[in-house]
Amino acid sequence: MITREPDYFEPPLNPFGQFGRKILLSCRGAGRALLTLAEAIVFVRFMFSRRNRHEVVYQMFVTGIKSLGVITVVGLFTGMILALQTGLELRRFGQEVNIGTAVTVSLVREMGPFMTALIIAASVGSAIAAQLGTMTVSDEIAALEVMSINPVRMLVMPRLVALAVMMPILAVYTNVLGSTGGALVGWTQLGVSLRAYYDNAIQYVTNKDLYVGLFKSVVFGIIINTVACHQGFSATEGAVGVGQATRRTVIISFLTILVCGYIITRLFYS
Amino acid sequence: MSLIRFERVSKRLGGRTVLDGLDLTVQKGETFALLGSSGSGKSVTLKHIIRLMTPDEGRVWVGGDCVSEARGRELERIRRRFGVLFQNAALLQWLTVEQNVALPLLEKTPLSEAEAFARARERLAALGLEDARNKYPADLSGGMQKRVGLARAIIMDPEIILYDEPTSGLDPVTSRTIDRLIEDLRQRLGVTSVVVTHDLHSALAIATRIGVIHQGRIVEIAAPRDFIRSRNEIVRDFLEAQYITRRGAWEESDRHET
Numbered sequence: 001m002i003t004r005e006p007d008y009f010e011p012p013l014n015p016f017g018q019f020g021r022k023i024l025l026s027c028r029g030a031g032r033a034l035l036t037l038a039e040a041i042v043f044v045r046f047m048f049s050r051r052n053r054h055e056v057v058y059q060m061f062v063t064g065i066k067s068l069g070v071i072t073v074v075g076l077f078t079g080m081i082l083a084l085q086t087g088l089e090l091r092r093f094g095q096e097v098n099i100g101t102a103v104t105v106s107l108v109r110e111m112g113p114f115m116t117a118l119i120i121a122a123s124v125g126s127a128i129a130a131q132l133g134t135m136t137v138s139d140e141i142a143a144l145e146v147m148s149i150n151p152v153r154m155l156v157m158p159r160l161v162a163l164a165v166m167m168p169i170l171a172v173y174t175n176v177l178g179s180t181g182g183a184l185v186g187w188t189q190l191g192v193s194l195r196a197y198y199d200n201a202i203q204y205v206t207n208k209d210l211y212v213g214l215f216k217s218v219v220f221g222i223i224i225n226t227v228a229c230h231q232g233f234s235a236t237e238g239a240v241g242v243g244q245a246t247r248r249t250v251i252i253s254f255l256t257i258l259v260c261g262y263i264i265t266r267l268f269y270s
Numbered sequence: 271m272s273l274i275r276f277e278r279v280s281k282r283l284g285g286r287t288v289l290d291g292l293d294l295t296v297q298k299g300e301t302f303a304l305l306g307s308s309g310s311g312k313s314v315t316l317k318h319i320i321r322l323m324t325p326d327e328g329r330v331w332v333g334g335d336c337v338s339e340a341r342g343r344e345l346e347r348i349r350r351r352f353g354v355l356f357q358n359a360a361l362l363q364w365l366t367v368e369q370n371v372a373l374p375l376l377e378k379t380p381l382s383e384a385e386a387f388a389r390a391r392e393r394l395a396a397l398g399l400e401d402a403r404n405k406y407p408a409d410l411s412g413g414m415q416k417r418v419g420l421a422r423a424i425i426m427d428p429e430i431i432l433y434d435e436p437t438s439g440l441d442p443v444t445s446r447t448i449d450r451l452i453e454d455l456r457q458r459l460g461v462t463s464v465v466v467t468h469d470l471h472s473a474l475a476i477a478t479r480i481g482v483i484h485q486g487r488i489v490e491i492a493a494p495r496d497f498i499r500s501r502n503e504i505v506r507d508f509l510e511a512q513y514i515t516r517r518g519a520w521e522e523s524d525r526h527e528t
Contacts, residue, residue, distance in 0.1 A: 008284045142322055
């Protein structure tokens, strides 16, 4: 059951008690978020059902198509900045022709999925938390439960599928644009021909780089959805509570993406 | 025959005792109005009936089912007996009026979309909302949202309807329209209703029995005619606060009975 009774605890006796309680409540929140995720994964088998397919497609549209503008700008300029910074250093050693490798490898392995995840967490994740938070505080979630309509199946599962499918696609889009931005900077400011840039880039990017990057994107999408839905469902106290849930979604998503990004890199590259 | 029964139900929220050994029985087919001042435990009582809250002590029964201990499919089965009109209607904002009303049919019955929407339109027409069916909830007035919420609450032909402050925030004319709809539903469909309200005029107009909750306990239960004669101090305060004299209330009660 998503609808929960408000928590109340006696004030702690000292700062240690307060700190300990925060740790315990965080663990409980993480546990509830993971249970919601598990339930949503169980419902994924209904994604093509009459009731859910329209919502899944709509959420893919919101996550993918509506985010294209900002991702285009961020992807292009990320590649351009990377190319400029590494190119200026490499030129000191006469190695500027290698910017293709530097830019593309760092984008495919790390920066592409990471930058995409940050943008989606800030835009789509916060929007999910705000929508579900508003629904929670205005009793819409309670109304669904009273009608025996499972909010996880109706609201969480379509967003989970949309984020897990669209994130790798958006990450590839960011990689392509970033690499193109790097090539433009190399050509116009560092004198590296486009042919040399792409030959160099393709030579050092491996299949492993590609699939690890895509795997990271899927994990980041799942993280954003899980955090946003849990925070939305946990919202209390009207508009203020919805605002807090949205803020927490962005912060927790960023931190979890950073930590998980490191763990995945460590698992595959050490 | 009792349909809803509270057995010594206690509940603490925010460090405060909201329900304190509450005993309450609602009979089948009646409209029971639960009155009380803000924070007296009215809405908490209502939430216990549909298990949006669980008692700290005691039990809540719906027919032969203990709703306070039900889980999973059993809870789903019990909840199917209910229709609920929430205080702010709780309509899904991204669905149209028609989609909101048809939602339970689409989700919980094997009806086709055409059949579900046809039935939704039928219910909306009965509540005078046929012109609003393609609008979104945000485009409706408070009274219309309540009527849409009511249409959604009755779409599955429930046995029991719960109303949480059905007239709060509405002007007196719209409030009386909602009252008439509640009364009409009882007469036409024979449903059992529990109405949580602080609108005494409304309670006197629609209820077959009125209960007053104060500090987590029921302090008075009576039929409307006996209610206004009550010598209970809390009831008297309530009556006087809403400018209801014995004569005035009698007239109002009589008007709706005829």
